[in-house]
């Protein structure tokens with residue numbers, strides 16, 4: 001018995017299976033090396049953009065980037081309480097927003113959050129303009145009592161130093177500034193944050209370092225010649241309210257120690273009255289609205305499922321994902337429409353293409369070539385021209401309707417709506433994609449010898465049985481290849497639906513194009529594109545399971 | 557000549573002509589009549605119209621002129637799928653998307669046969685061609701010879717009365733071909749089917765058939781049983797085409813009943829049997845089979861004409877000796893002799909005299 005001897009061994013004593021696998025692997029490696037340049041090309045030009053798209057669809061760090069401190073402070077706030085967050089959050093918002101406004105980044109964030117909650121965009125824009133005035137009493141008191149503060153160089157001497165001994169670590173302030181400004185900022189060469197200044201005024205030192213770095217890097221000015229922003233003043237005033245401030249100032253021996261002596265007393269009264277919350281609410285009532293804060297909180301993570309939720313007609317509300325209102329539901333409907341219309345187009349391509357391909361495969365070469373030219377003819381004209389020609393043919397006063405009226409099939413007042421709807425898209429797309437069905441079908445059919453049909457008939461089959469049982473199964477790989485081509489092409493098509501589809505015949509791709517070029521919501525466009533990709537892959541997988549992908553042939 | 561009234565005729569071609577292009581006749585005036593159970597081979601060079609005849613019989617081509625009758629019925633009145641003709645194609649034409657068993661099942665299914673009956677017949681047909689273990693395989697997983705057997709089994713499984721085979725063994729090696737030749741003839745006899753077999757291998761034609769129709773340029777040159785075809789060719793094409801043959805050319809000098817004398821172009825006189833010559837002075841090609849040439853003077857009759865010959869080459873072939881001679885200016889005159897103990901082995905350069913019985917030397921058309 002053979003099975004008593006165990007697995008068969010190759011000549012060198014290894015199991016035959018392992019030997020075979022090794023030989024095949026070596027062959028595969030060699031083949032792989034041959035296509036390596038192409039593979040790399042594909043990887044760089046194809047896989048990389050797709051990867052970027054996939055990443056964009058979940059990336060959403062604009063909130064956490066622009067309002068880093070606010071996002072952290074807001075972490076403990078509970079949306080369900082319905083009340084606005086506490087003063088600390090407003091304070092963080094003040095500093096974040098002030099810098100963002102100087103860096104002109106707050107409007108971009110406003111537009112982004114406006115996708116989620118309308119009104120945020122204008123709220124951010126208006127508030128950005130009013131930030132300078134917040135706490136003006138405090139600043140006035142400082143100006144009145146500490147005249148040295150009017151001198152830009154005084155600030156620089158207070159917080160910056162060239163002395164390595166006095167140099168402190170400004171990384172936290174600089175990374176905050178880099179995050180908000182969305183570009184790397186740094187202090188001028190040779191200047192460091194002064195530890196002495198930072199000890200007395202920790203908040204002000206951080207704010208000043210950020211200001212100085214931004215002024216130097218982005219505005220390309222000398223910080224010592226520029227007046228610090230109001231936010232730096234406010235920070236300094238806030239520093240005086242610390243319990244240990246008097247002691248710290250007493251120990252301070254650096255520049256301006258004497259001039260700063262009256263500061264604490266001067267700002268005490270206006271500072272006690274300063275409330276960031278009140279200031280923001282004064283600016284706009286909406287800053288008390290939990291919806292606004294909920295939105296900021298919901299989008300505070302650098303990654304988001306928000307785009308995907310939007311793409312399936314959900315929205316990420318502060319209370320979690322929810323289905324949007326019926327009248328703004330659009331994407332799921334568009335996905336379904338894209339799918340069924342692509343299927344309809346594929347089927348009509350099969351119906352129209354099969355007989356043509358059969359004719360081409362069975363006619364003498366001369367006539368077959370003529371038909372081939374006719375099939376390829378559309379490729380020689382621009383896609384736009386062809387699609388526009390369908391407009392002429394299909395419109396209500398168009399050629400086809402005229403003809404039908406003339407024949408008497410339809411009444412003059414009952415002309416068919418053949419364009420600017422799904423019908424128009426299916427007709428025009430079928431025409432445009434038909435060659436992609438005919439060509440693989442033709443090449444597969446060309447490879448089926450006529451003797452099979454004869455054999456079937458000699459075995460007693462009628463014409464129909466011979467076709468259906470013998471010819472058709474052998475042409476299925478061609479149908480498969482053509483269908484995959486047509487279906488995948490049509491699922492991503494957008495020019496033709498755009499022109500002839502009206503509102504009822506557009507595809508998801510038209511929406512993607514809109515978000516890419518008009519609304520500039522690339523994240524949503526990427527999410528829609530990703531879903532489309534996943535759907536196609538899933539269908540491909542299903543096709544492989546049902547029909548078998550090795551059953552697809554582009555040639556005979 | 558067979559007519560439709562001839563009750564024994566199962567397949568009949570009557571004055572059949574065929575042209576594909578309307579300019580040349582591929583089949584010219586074909587007349588053929590086959591009784592039931594006969595194994596008939598169409599033999600001929602490439603392009604002589606064999607496949608065309610087969611296709612007309614199967615109903616895939618229509619005759620331009622004339623009648624083809626199957627069992628007394630004009631074939632044009634029966635659609636191809638109702639003719640019940642089994643066919644083995646030159647390239648086998650096994651359906652690649654079906655397994656072997658499904659291929660065999662196909663003709664039974666279209667005849668609406670029940671499942672158990674089908675299975676029984678498929679098993680029987682596969683066993684018949686000794687392929688019982690291969691039912692589950694695809695045709696592409698079979699060797700050429702195995703595919704051939706399956707094609708045969710498929711043509712026979714629905715028990716047709718007439719089976720057409722178009723060069724079924726053309727693509728196989730010699731040994732396999734011989735095995736299958738034997739198997740096909742055995743099956744044909746056992747099942748009692750009528751077979752029209754096409755080949756251009758004459759050995760195949762001679763060993764397998766009851767009768768052989770030799771085709772040339774759309775015409776049947778001779779229709780006869782193998783032995784008659786070989787021994788009594790009726791014209792020089794058949795003589796040349798079937799088996800090895802020595803040809804000498806000359807002019808008829810005298811005809812006396814069954815014997816005539818021919819003066820060869822070299823001037824020598826020989827005896828021959830007049831087959832295709834009728835008048836004195838006519839040019840003729842005489843044909844002598846290599847094994848009928850005798851160089852042992854004692855074995856020839858005293859009055860027989862003899863020719864001088866020079867031995868050019870002697871080839872030892874095991875069972876026979878093959879000697880090439882120069883005779884009457886012809887360098888390709890071949891003699892075959894049996895390897896017997898008393899047989900003399902000729903030496904190249906030797907001068908000998910050869911002769912033959914007059915009835916073995918056939919004077920044919922020039």
Ligand SMILES: Nc1ncnc2c1ncn2[C@@H]1O[C@H](COP(=O)(O)OP(=O)(O)OP(=O)(O)O)[C@@H](O)[C@H]1O
Pocket residue numbers: 576577582600601602603604605606607608609756
């Ligand atoms: N479909 C066709 N159209 C035109 N001419 C054809 C067609 N089929 C065959 N012929 C011609 O008819 C002649 C006879 O062809 P046929 O196929 O009958 O030859 P055959 O005897 O079977 O040759 P072979 O031994 O090579 O198969 C050839 O000259 C061929 O060129």
Ligand SMILES: [Mg+2]
Pocket residue numbers: 606607608722
């Ligand atoms: Mg042929």
